[in-house]
Amino acid sequence: MTMQELQELEDFFNNAGKQPVPIFLNDATEITDYELFLQSHIQPLKADIGAKVYQPLIHRLKMLKLLIESNA
Known part of the structure; x- marks a missing residue:
């Protein structure tokens, strides 16, 4: 992963807003x-x-992103 890809992930989460928990x-x-x-x-x-x-951190962040996108 590059710093640009990490920044894109961080931007996604910032734009997605706070998600209701718990999230599995x-x-x-x-x-x-x-x-x-x-x-x-x-x-x-x-x-x-x-x-x-x-x-593993990258993997979990990407899994969370997919989960948020699929529930949008």
Whole structure:
């Protein structure tokens, strides 16, 4: 993921507005605090976008984006 792609994701979430919780991404991932979820996923990526350890963060952000788009 590039910084531009991350910025596009962040812009999407900013434009989508606050989502009602809980949000279930899958059977094991429940979002109970939407803003904290976004902050805890986007901030580490901004700090080190190329780190492979953050791949799950990217995956969860993309899953959330798809879920929001499908419910729009």
